[in-house]
Amino acid sequence: MPFFKAALTKALWLAPVLVAGSNLFGAVESTMPDLVGTSGDGYSVKIFSQLSPLEINRIHSWYIEITGVDSTPVSNAQITVTGGMPDHDHGLPTQPQVTEEVRDGTYLLEGMRFHMPGKWQIVIDFRVGDQVHSTSIEFSL
Amino acid sequence: MKKLLVIPSLLLVAVLAWRYVALPLPERWSEQEVRLIQSLALASLPDLPPDSSNRLADDPAAAELGHRLYFDTRLSSNGKVACASCHQPELMFTDGLALAMGLSMGSRHTPSLVGIAYSPWFYWDGRKDSQWSQALAPLEAAVEHDTDRVAVLRLILADQPYRELYESLFGPLAVPDHLPDSASPLGNAERVAAWNSMETDAQIAVSTVFSNLGKALAAYQRQLLPGPARFDDYATAIATDPSTMHTGSLSGAEVGGLQLFLGKAQCASCHNGPLFTNHEFHNTGVFAIAGQLPPMGRYDGIRTAREDPFNCLGKFSDADASECIELRFARDENDLVGAQKTPTLRNVTLTAPYMHGGQFKTLSEVIQHYNDAPTSMLNHNEAKPLGLRAVEASQLEAFLHTLTAPLATDKKWLVAPDYE
Numbered sequence: 001m002p003f004f005k006a007a008l009t010k011a012l013w014l015a016p017v018l019v020a021g022s023n024l025f026g027a028v029e030s031t032m033p034d035l036v037g038t039s040g041d042g043y044s045v046k047i048f049s050q051l052s053p054l055e056i057n058r059i060h061s062w063y064i065e066i067t068g069v070d071s072t073p074v075s076n077a078q079i080t081v082t083g084g085m086p087d088h089d090h091g092l093p094t095q096p097q098v099t100e101e102v103r104d105g106t107y108l109l110e111g112m113r114f115h116m117p118g119k120w121q122i123v124i125d126f127r128v129g130d131q132v133h134s135t136s137i138e139f140s141l
Numbered sequence: 142m143k144k145l146l147v148i149p150s151l152l153l154v155a156v157l158a159w160r161y162v163a164l165p166l167p168e169r170w171s172e173q174e175v176r177l178i179q180s181l182a183l184a185s186l187p188d189l190p191p192d193s194s195n196r197l198a199d200d201p202a203a204a205e206l207g208h209r210l211y212f213d214t215r216l217s218s219n220g221k222v223a224c225a226s227c228h229q230p231e232l233m234f235t236d237g238l239a240l241a242m243g244l245s246m247g248s249r250h251t252p253s254l255v256g257i258a259y260s261p262w263f264y265w266d267g268r269k270d271s272q273w274s275q276a277l278a279p280l281e282a283a284v285e286h287d288t289d290r291v292a293v294l295r296l297i298l299a300d301q302p303y304r305e306l307y308e309s310l311f312g313p314l315a316v317p318d319h320l321p322d323s324a325s326p327l328g329n330a331e332r333v334a335a336w337n338s339m340e341t342d343a344q345i346a347v348s349t350v351f352s353n354l355g356k357a358l359a360a361y362q363r364q365l366l367p368g369p370a371r372f373d374d375y376a377t378a379i380a381t382d383p384s385t386m387h388t389g390s391l392s393g394a395e396v397g398g399l400q401l402f403l404g405k406a407q408c409a410s411c412h413n414g415p416l417f418t419n420h421e422f423h424n425t426g427v428f429a430i431a432g433q434l435p436p437m438g439r440y441d442g443i444r445t446a447r448e449d450p451f452n453c454l455g456k457f458s459d460a461d462a463s464e465c466i467e468l469r470f471a472r473d474e475n476d477l478v479g480a481q482k483t484p485t486l487r488n489v490t491l492t493a494p495y496m497h498g499g500q501f502k503t504l505s506e507v508i509q510h511y512n513d514a515p516t517s518m519l520n521h522n523e524a525k526p527l528g529l530r531a532v533e534a535s536q537l538e539a540f541l542h543t544l545t546a547p548l549a550t551d552k553k554w555l556v557a558p559d560y561e
Contacts, residue, residue, distance in 0.1 A: 095470050115420075
């Protein structure tokens with residue numbers, strides 16, 4: 001029963017993704033990502049948060065959409081997300097991980113949480129083939 | 142000669158004024174401050190999230206069983222210790238002691254249970270990931286209740302009201318054959334030996350009953366919620382008229398303290414949200430408890446939680462693995478060495494002494510500690526010296542006293558139940 005409930009929740013959650021293109025998390029009225037970044041070599045990273053606008057103290061998931069310099073989706077990337085508060089000398093309170101690629105170039109990141117108001121920095125490293133790309137995104141909560 | 146005294150006198154007046162005279166407050170809060178104040182108000186507290194690992198978390202009959210268990214001293218080897226012995230309703234579910242006193246003195250200060258159902262982690266080091274799992278540990282701790290899961294099962298079997306309530310919630314009590322009087326994998330050598338003599342199926346049956354009783358205790362403790370305090374009245378007032386800083390529901394000193402809480406004193410960095418806690422773990426350089434080594438804190442706590450058979454991913458949990466988000470994505474890195482959980486500041490007037498070992502008797506001492514931000518005995522202190530003047534420290538303390546109020550909990554839950 002818990003499995004069924006979880007599967008149903010997930011299906012409902014992903015349905016808008018599958019039917020509405022980039023309108024992730026059911027944000028039908030807007031395709032605006034919550035955060036954006038660009039790697040030094042021109043790869044684009046867009047973050048669509050389950051919790052929008054972002055807020056503190058709630059664990060949630062993100063979709064990370066990666067496109068190359070020619071705007072094509074980047075599949076099979078190995079992604080690592082780290083981050084923290086530079087002014088407080090500490091990292092994220094959780095260890096978020098990409099758990100699946102839900103469609104070409106779009107990845108589900110689970111376990112994201114922020115626990116303090118202030119300036120945050122998120123670093124997204126992604127390996128494509130034998131190349132490693134990186135982007136750092138700063139924002140305030 | 143008189144002229145010679147003028148300059149030192151003026152200097153003395155200036156120094157005293159700097160330490161003890163409050164700066165005038167601005168006419169209005171900034172937009173960001175208004176947002177922060179609203180985020181701290183009880184009106185911003187969402188409904189209690191469901192606990193997917195406890196299918197009876199919000200069942201009234203489970204809360205009733207938990208209520209009885211909570212106040213029952215028969216759940217101890219000497220018949221004198223109940224959960225309520227240390228988590229006392231009249232002290233906001235704390236005990237007023239530096240270190241908890243069950244059968245003997247424990248190693249940590251008793252935290253308040255008010256609003257703690259909102260936390261994903263339990264104990265100062267977060268070694269438990271659910272309220273029901275937490276509730277089990279003190280029962281088998283030698284310095285607390287010093288009983289064991291088989292002895293508890295025998296009590297439920299022998300007590301007709303307990304047995305009926307239990308079976309109405311969880312179905313017929315599955316009692317293994319050849320049950321020893323007392324056994325546990327965690328107790329003294331005798332209990333462990335008795336436990337090891339049991340078949341695996343019998344062990345699982347006993348632990349299932351034990352975990353069910355924890356779930357009932359959690360259902361009761363989920364009733365313990367904070368009520369609106371003077372600060373919340375103030376937040377409501379400025380929500381309707383955000384330009385007004387001085388509405389009368391807080392004194393000038395208290396408003397000054399609130400401004401410091403949000404700004405210069407940086408309290409809201411960790412004591413944030415309507416429960417004044419981010420439910421996270423921080424190393425703030427608190428000295429080790431006398432006679433103990435500095436604790437490893439959350440670094441060890443998360444490792445213990447992962448190995449706990451009663452965790453969200455274990456066989457006694459009602460959750461699907463996909464629902465155990467906090468446990469699956471918990472961080473465990475070196476900067477968590479020495480980190481302790483941020484406690485709520487709700488009702489802080491009644492929950493002295495403070496910190497994980499009750500190291501500070503008064504709020505004034507706590508504020509002085511953060512003002513100094515001493516070097517941590519283990520790892521590094523995340524906090525930095527604040528440079529608060531004496532008058533600012535007293536304003537901050539005045540504000541902290543605006544957070545105490547009667548609970549938003551039916552009074553029947555705050556006293557021992559009537560067993561009739």
